[in-house]
Amino acid sequence: MKINNLGSMGVNPYKRSLEKSAQAAQKPQTKEDKVEISAKAIDLQQSNEITKARQKKVQALKNQVENGTYTIDPKAIAKGLLDFYKK
Incomplete structure (x- = not known):
């Protein structure tokens, strides 16, 4: 026969976890x-000069592509690639 039944009276850990999950489900x-967006980004978006240019x-x-007058400068492309990969 136990006289001092400490800590186990009315304690049900499973019931507590169910109550917590029920409360969490009730809260939307x-x-x-x-x-x-920063103010500078907004200014850039709203500036018409950049978009017009x-x-x-x-x-x-x-127009150049449609007319067939668009030319590619292979030296400029090669220089750009070298500069990019040298950095």
């Missing part, structure tokens, strides 16, 4: 994605 878990350059290259 809303996770949101968040993107922050880029569009003009692309259009000029398209």
Whole structure:
């Protein structure tokens, strides 16, 4: 016969874990994605000068390719590759 039954009265670890999981299931878990864009990036996006210059350059290259006047400078390409891999 046990007189001092310490620590085991009313303790059920399985019941506690079930209660915790039930509480976690009741709370709605809303996770949101968040993107922050710096002020400088916003300025770059909104600057029309860069996009206009880029569009003009692309259009000029398209015209050269369509006309067959676009030429490739192999020396400039080789120099660029060497500079890239030497760094």
